[in-house]
Amino acid sequence: MLRIECPCCGPRDHDEFRYGGDASVTRPAHDDPDPEAWYRYVYVRTNPAGLHREFWQHVTGCRQWLVVERDTRNHAIASVDLARKLSARKLPARKSPA
Amino acid sequence: MSSNHKRLSMDGRIDREQPVEFTFDGRELAGYRGDTLASALLANGVTLVGRSFKYHRPRGIFSAGPEEPNALVTLGTAGRREPNLPATTLELEDGMVAESQNRWPSLAFDVQSANGLLAPFLSAGFYYKTFMGPTRRAWMFYEQFIRKAAGLGRAGTDPDLDRYDISHAFADVAIIGGGPAGLSAARAAAAAGARVALIEQDFLLGGQLLAEPSDSAAAAWLRQAVAELESSKPVTLMKRTTAFGSYDGNVIGLVEQRDPTNPQPAGEARQTFTMLRARSIVFATGAIERPMVFSNNDRPGVMLASAARTYLNRFAVLPGKKIIVATNNDAAWRTAFDLADAGAEVTVADLRAASSAALAAEAARLGVAVRAATRIVDVRGGHAVRRATLNGPDGQSETACDLVCVSGGWSPTVHLTSHVGVKPQYRDDIGGFVPGAFPADRFGAGSMMGTYSTADAIGDGHRAGTDAASFCGKSAPAPSPSKLDLGETAAAPLYEVLPAGRGKAFVDFQMDVTTGDVELAHREGYESVEHLKRYTTLGMGTDQGKTSNFAALAAMAALRNATIPETGATTFRPPYTPVAIGALAGRAIGHHFKPIRRTPMHDWHMANGAEMLEVGLWMRPYFYRQSGSDVNEAYVAEMRNVRQAAGLMDISTLGKIDVQGPDAAIFLDRIYANGFAKLPVGRARYGVMLRDDGIVFDDGTTTRLAENRFFMTTSTAKAADVLSRLEFLLDTAWPDLRVAVTSVSDEWAAMSVAGPKSRAILSAVFPALDVSDAALAHMGLLESEWEGHALRILRLSYSGERAYEIYVGATAGEQLWGRLLEAGRPLGLKPYGVEALGALRVEKGHVAGPEIDGRTTLDDLGLGRMAGKRTGFVGDVLRRRPAFQALDRQRLVGLECLEEGKRLRGGAILFLPGEKPYGHGRGRVTSVTFSPERDHYVGLALLAGDVASEGSEVVAVYPMKAETVRARIVSPVFLDPQGERLHG
């Protein structure tokens, strides 16, 4: 019975959300040809007992994808943020010349 | 009508002005309002109320609460029949029909117990041994007999006639338990300014105070506390409400029983399931008295001491005249005194060598005989106890009696706190498990924390209520609690499982687990509590071992020569007491089980002979009855009509997504395996999306409406998943792409006109539009308006015929549908359903859901050329992994049936000719149809690539119908491989 504090909609019951998996893995760039990188992104998970960053989408609300930090031992939620905000922050680094 | 001959003439918390009539096993009986079924039965002298689970031993009423292991009854008849209800928790209701369980032919004479036929098969570990060992075959034989013999009540088979509701509730402070600690906590929290919900499973507040005489100081304290809470605005009193589970996020699952004393408005819910969310929780769940373990301790007439006191003081029933109170603690002495005061002849047998002078003096005053250092070892009597064997300093002796009250001390009710992972911890000073450390928003009070005296429990509750309110930021000064001292002394931390006499000594009454079973488990190495539980089925009854867990633990500890904490405690899981499935379902049953989605043309389909089919949440026309007498006849006729004239299909269920933004083309290029960036405005393209792992995700067409605007369709089934995935990629992976995606599925009604006559029909309906091949070529788009509604016509074909998809504003859907049929009728236009749609695409070799099944790649489906050498799209790298290139990987092929009068079936397993039909075979048939063109069954299949050479034969085996049929491997395109009909 999680309750997620949606940054747009306020505290909402978890029935309104869709789980979207591990948010701690890094998605390779769309044109990254390295099979190893994609293999790690798709299959390799740490499965921690403790704080876990994961994606949730507020499907029956604002439809935003969120990054939720949840303690897998007791489901306590430490933080909720807009995924778009967090991923946009990473952009300059990605675009910087190698 | 019976006599209530065990009822005392005065006192008790029953309303003697309001008699209540009920039946038990067909006998007409009466009790009073305020009775439970158990107290009314006892008042009428009914002591034998059921037969036990395995051994069919006679059983009586053992407790006065939800811990009851024995007195389980079936209530109601037909659609209101409900088995395994503890008579001790059932509020007596006019017209109640109760039946005893697990007896045949009658409760008093039961065949199974008379011969004890099956007893040897039913010892501990029986199930494990017979399932696992060489006796597995014997199990097959015995099972049918044992299933008949063992068990509790039978569930009803009729539809439930009652109504149930689900609600959500919120509180600052939830207090579970309305005994002295809970009442005190509620007063404190309310005074501090918190919004309080007080939850009590009983129909009266008070908990153990209800067992105090009705003219006592305790009763006065209770009256005042309840009156105060009833008039307190921020307090919601939830009586008849069981907190059955405690969950993460401070959610408590509650089931509330309807108040039978209220005049019932029609349709009122029998039970309401409430999810209560509280900011903090006070657990004041009390404690459950422990039984004693001795021979035949399960006989009717053996009862918990606290229960006897409850029956006496709360229900004014004197359950015996010559009573033995066997105890290891002081609390049970109070039962002895009250019973003696009510006129019974009482003997206290206390395990301890000495008792306090005060107790001894009171015993002397009331004429209670006291036998110190004395244990009870056996009772005699079949349907009721007649004698008890006591063993003390003067040796062993038999004493006549008609009631044995037992008290092995108390076990704090730590079930709810355990549900959310607060591990019980053993406290030596009270000889019991209390909750371990609570998180900051949870509090405990009263006997569930091991605080057994009423005075301390009230103080404890006040403190917990204040703290819980303060946690919510409510800390208005609260007055100190009103005091109540009942002069109880602390229970002695003593518990031992007594050496048994000749008969069975039970630790778990409901599951018929004896000390012998515990010994057997120990001998065979099942020493840990969790193993013991599974090996003996201990604690697995509907009572979840509320009275048995500690006894079993103590027995095992003794056998292992270990302490109780070393032996461990079992984990409690919800529900605390059984919950009717109906309550959890609420109103989500039948039609309301899930939402139903209807297309804009739904009413037309219903009015015009459509047989409807549930496709996910959607209702879609399966076939039209005027096309044929059954689906097989109808779909073939509908297919023929499409191929020869024209058909009209409702395709409104397709997912429709509007994709806009300066980077929309780049975005589509990344999410589709085939390219979209170069798609000209006004053109549509078929596209396939992959998952990151390289497996095909979904397919559909996307049309470029303008430079920066696209109209995407998805399969009906994947509509929601595709949109969510697109949003995911934009939010998490590519926030730099300036693209917005929006579902427009419900904005458009969609219909497909397919067949050689389709263009002529369009010309007739849209005379102002140019639908010539020059203006609207294959894969072309025409945007316009129809009767003031937005209109899009796409020339797309799924069937292989010349065809048009027409999208119109949803509100105009039914109108345009009607207009098309009217204008098309002279040209042979008829509607067709999803069965014909599926058949048409199979004939044409198009893949759909059965082939895009989450396991197939582009190459598997013969679509590899769509991606070609492209890179940079979702799934592109992992789709090229070596395992997907294996030669024997299953690939799409066509099959045609080679045997006259036989057919192919979806799901059939494929083998090579002469191969033994065993295992998973070389592949499977995914979709089939009768092909009017070929005049036999054809199908699509996934078949191992190393044997899938066109022209060779396979054998399709369908074990469900014991069918075997020969088929030839052919191209999956059965019709018009050049695609000429698209332009016909």
Ligand SMILES: [Zn+2]
């Ligand atoms: Zn939201």
